[in-house]
Amino acid sequence: MTGVTGPSPAGVPIEPESLAGGLRLRSATLADVEQIADLSAIHHVPDGNPPDEDVRIFVREMLTRPNAQTSLADTLVIDDPATGAIAAKLVMLAHRWRYDGVPVGRGRVEYVTTAPAYRGRGLMTVLMDRYHAITAARGETVQVIKGIHNYYRQFGYEYALPDAPYRELPRDRLTPVGPGRDLRFRQATSADIPLLLELTRFGNRRWLVSADVTAEDWRHELEEMTDANAWRPIVTIVEEAGGRAIGAAYSLSRLIHDGLSTEWAELAEGVDWERVGPPLLDYLDTVGDGLHDRGRHFAIGAPNVAFSRHYLALGDGHPLMDLLEGRLEPMRTRKALYVRVADLPAFLRTIAPALERRLAASATHGDHTGDLRISLYKGGFRLGFALGHLAEVEPWTDVRTTRNDALFPGLTFLQLLFGHRSLTELEHAFADCRALNDPALELLNVLFPKRPSWVWPFF
Ligand SMILES: CC(C)(COP(=O)(O)OP(=O)(O)OC[C@H]1O[C@@H](n2cnc3c(N)ncnc32)[C@H](O)[C@@H]1OP(=O)(O)O)[C@@H](O)C(=O)NCCC(=O)NCCS
Numbered sequence: 001m002t003g004v005t006g007p008s009p010a011g012v013p014i015e016p017e018s019l020a021g022g023l024r025l026r027s028a029t030l031a032d033v034e035q036i037a038d039l040s041a042i043h044h045v046p047d048g049n050p051p052d053e054d055v056r057i058f059v060r061e062m063l064t065r066p067n068a069q070t071s072l073a074d075t076l077v078i079d080d081p082a083t084g085a086i087a088a089k090l091v092m093l094a095h096r097w098r099y100d101g102v103p104v105g106r107g108r109v110e111y112v113t114t115a116p117a118y119r120g121r122g123l124m125t126v127l128m129d130r131y132h133a134i135t136a137a138r139g140e141t142v143q144v145i146k147g148i149h150n151y152y153r154q155f156g157y158e159y160a161l162p163d164a165p166y167r168e169l170p171r172d173r174l175t176p177v178g179p180g181r182d183l184r185f186r187q188a189t190s191a192d193i194p195l196l197l198e199l200t201r202f203g204n205r206r207w208l209v210s211a212d213v214t215a216e217d218w219r220h221e222l223e224e225m226t227d228a229n230a231w232r233p234i235v236t237i238v239e240e241a242g243g244r245a246i247g248a249a250y251s252l253s254r255l256i257h258d259g260l261s262t263e264w265a266e267l268a269e270g271v272d273w274e275r276v277g278p279p280l281l282d283y284l285d286t287v288g289d290g291l292h293d294r295g296r297h298f299a300i301g302a303p304n305v306a307f308s309r310h311y312l313a314l315g316d317g318h319p320l321m322d323l324l325e326g327r328l329e330p331m332r333t334r335k336a337l338y339v340r341v342a343d344l345p346a347f348l349r350t351i352a353p354a355l356e357r358r359l360a361a362s363a364t365h366g367d368h369t370g371d372l373r374i375s376l377y378k379g380g381f382r383l384g385f386a387l388g389h390l391a392e393v394e395p396w397t398d399v400r401t402t403r404n405d406a407l408f409p410g411l412t413f414l415q416l417l418f419g420h421r422s423l424t425e426l427e428h429a430f431a432d433c434r435a436l437n438d439p440a441l442e443l444l445n446v447l448f449p450k451r452p453s454w455v456w457p458f459f
Contacts, residue, residue, distance in 0.1 A: 011073035011092070014134070022082055023123075025130060028075035028089070033063050035086045036075065039113045045300050052300045054230035054254070059111060062091070065224050068216045069093040076130060078123050087118035090127050094140065096212040097455065098204065100354035103212060104347070106142040107135035128155050132342065141347045143340040144455075157338035158411035160418045161209060164454050167321060168259070168329035169310040174285060177278045185283040188235035188248060193218045195245050196235070199266040206317060208419040209453035217456075221250075230254045230298055234287060238267070238276055246271045249280060251287060254298045259309040260288035264456070265320055273319040280320075284310065315454035337455075339414055345381050345393045347417075352390040355447055359388045362446045372443055375399040375407050377432075405440035408433055416444070419451035 013027035028036060041056035063072055074092040079085065093108040109131055114123050132155070135143055144161065145152050188196065196218045204210035225232035231252065238247035247267035251260055262284060267276055291297075292307035312328070314321050321328070341347045348355070359365045365388070372383040373396050380399040384392035408416070409432045415421040423444050426433045435441035 011071045013073045014076070014130075017130075019078065019126065021121075023078050023080055023087060025076065025078050025126065028063070028072045028077050030064070030072065032075075032077060032079075032086060032089075033060055033072070036063065036077070036089055036091075036111075039086065039089060039115060040111045043113045043115075044111070049300055054299045057226075057228050058231050059091075061225055061229050067220045067224060068214060069095060076127050078118075078127060085115065088114040088123040088127055090124075090131060092131055092134065094135075094138065097142065098210050098212055099351045100208055100357070102351050102354045104142055104350055105138065105140035106144055107131070107138070107140040108144050110146070112145075112147065125155075132340075136342060141341065141343065141350060143342075145338040147338055152338045152340075155340065156342065156411070157340045158414045159336035160339040160411070160414035160420050161337040161453055161455070162316070162418075162420045163335040163337050164263075164313045164315040164452075165331050165334055166261070166311045166313045167324075167331060169281075169312060169324060169327060170329070171285060171288075171308055171310070173327040174281055174310075175278060177282055182241050183276065183279050184239050184241065185280070186237050186239065188222060188237050190219060190222055192235075192237055192245065192248070193222070195237070196248055199248055199268065200264075202269055203264075203266040204454075206452075207315065207454045208451040209455060211455045213456065236280075236283065236287070238280060247276055247280070249284065251284060253291065254296050255288065255291050255307060256298055256311060257301065257303070258305045258307055259311045260284060260291065260307065261311040261313065263313045265314055265318075273323055277320050277323050281310070316452035318454075336420055339418055341414060341417075344413070345395055348381070348383065348390070348393045352393075355390055356388060358447055358449070359385070365443060365446050368443065370439075371405075372440060373403060373405045374413065375404040376413060377407065377409055380404070404436060406435045406444060416448045419449065419453060422450040423448070425450070 016024055016026035018024055037056045037059040040059045041051040041053065044055055045052045062070060063075060070091055070093045074094070075089060076092065077089040078087045080087055089111070090109045091111045093110060095106060095108070097104050097106045112124065132143070145157060146163070193215050197213065197215055200213045221233055222235060234251045234253050236249045236251070237245050239245050247265070249262055249265040251262040265280070267273060288307045288310070295304050297304050312321060359368055367388045368385045369387055370385055374380050374383070375396070377399060380396035382392070382394050382396040383390060409430055412426055412430055412433055416423060416426060423435060423441065435444055
C-alpha cells in the first residue's frame with residue numbers, strides 16, 4: 001500500500017495481506033481514524049457505560065498529530081473490504097528504554113480491539129502475531145502492554161515490570177506552609193524542554209527500567225495535545241525567588257473522580273525535597289481546586305464530586321513518597337505491566353554491561369568465573385562468566401539433567417529479571433522455582449536484585 005498521507009514519522013505502512021473470509025490486514029489510513037477512535041471509545045469502557053469521549057479525542061489526536069511514538073502506519077487494522085468495516089485493530093508504539101542504564105528498544109501495543117461481530121475468530125491472534133514479527137524485525141527486544149487481565153499471557157507476556165502504584169493523599173492530611181515562601185510556581189513552556197530533559201535523566205538513575213525520553217516527547221506533551229484532550233498534562237515548573245528553575249511536576253489536567261493525579265516530579269541535583277515538597281503540594285492543591293471549579297473531570301467514572309485527594313504515582317522509593325509515608329493511604333494492590341522477551345539470551349547479552357556492573361559492585365563476585373545454568377523447564381540458558389565478564393549466553397537444552405543451577409517455571413524468570421520479585425519471593429510463591437545450590441543462590445541475588453522501575457505511560 002502506498003500513499004498514506006497522515007503523519008507517520010516512525011513507521012512505514014505494511015504490505016496488505018489477504019485473510020480468510022475476504023478480510024484484509026493492513027496499516028491504517030486517514031480514512032480509518034474515526035472508526036478506530038469509535039471502536040476505542042465504545043469498547044474500552046466498563047460494561048454498561050456510554051462511549052468514552054475522552055478516549056475518542058485522545059486516539060484521534062494520537063493518530064493525526066505528530067508524535068514520536070506512533071503513526072497511522074503503525075496502526076494495524078483488519079478490515080472487511082466488502083463493507084468498509086474495521087473488524088480489529090491495534091496501535092503499535094515504539095520507544096527506547098534503559099535497563100539499568102543500558103539502552104534497549106521496546107515495543108508496546110495499546111488500544112487493542114476486535115469489534116463484537118468479529119470476536120472469537122482469532123483476529124486478535126493474527127494481529128498480535130503480525131505485531132510480534134514487526135517488533136522483532138525492528139530490533140525491539142522487549143514488548144510491554146498495560147492490558148486486560150490474563151489475556152496477553154497466551155502471547156508470551158508475564159506480569160513482570162512493577163507499575164508505579166497510585167498512592168492516595170487526602171487533602172486534609174496536607175500541612176499548609178503559608179505565605180512568605182522562597183519558591184514560586186508556573187506552567188512550563190517549550191523553553192523549559194532542556195530543563196525537563198535534564199530532570200528526567202537525573203530522576204531516571206533511581207529506576208531499574210526507565211524511558212529514554214527525548215525533547216520531541218516533551219514537545220508533544222507541552223504543545224501537541226489540544227485543550228480538549230484529557231491527557232494533556234499540566235507541567236509545573238518550580239523556581240527559586242531569583243528565577244532559577246529547580247524542579248518540575250507533571251499532573252493530569254482532569255480530575256480522576258475526586259483526585260488530582262500527579263505522575264512525575266523531579267528536582268535538580270542537590271535540591272532538597274524537604275524544602276520543595278510541602279510548597280509544591282500546596283501549589284498542586286490549588287491546581288486541583290481550579291480543575292474542580294471548571295468541572296474538569298474525566299468523562300467516564302469521574303462524576304463532578306468535590307476535590308478531596310491527590311493521587312501520587314511517582315514510583316516506589318521516590319523521595320517525595322518517602323517524605324509523605326505515614327500520611328498516604330495504605331496501598332491495597334500492587335500492579336505490574338505485562339512484559340515479553342522473545343529471545344532471552346539475546347536480551348541478556350544486550351544488558352551484559354549492567355550485569356557486569358552488579359558483579360563489580362558486589363563484595364563477593366567482582367571477578368566471578370563459572371557457568372550458571374538456568375532451566376525454564378521447556379528450555380533454558382547458560383550464562384558463562386570469565387573474571388567478572390559475561391563471556392557467553394547460550395541456549396541451554398539439557399534442562400532435564402541434574403546439571404542445572406536454578407529452576408524457573410513458565411515465564412517467572414522475567415519477574416526476577418525486571419526487578420518485580422526477589423528470588424526469595426519467587427521461591428516462596430512457586431514451589432517449582434528454586435536455586436539448587438548456594439553459589440547459584442548468591443550469584444542470582446547479586447545479578448538480579450529487586451528494584452523499582454518507573455516508565456511513562458506512553459513514552
Ligand atoms: C480481547 C479482545 C481483543 C479479543 O479479540 P478476539 O479477536 O476475539 O480474540 P481471538 O479470537 O484472537 O481470541 C484469542 C483467544 O483469547 C481468548 N480470549 C478472548 N477474550 C479474552 C479475555 N478477555 N481474557 C482472556 N482470554 C480471552 C479467546 O477465547 C481465544 O482463546 P482460544 O484461542 O483458546 O479460543 C476482544 O474481546 C475485545 O476487543 N474486547 C474489548 C476491548 C478490550 O478489552 N481490549 C483489550 C484491551 S488491553
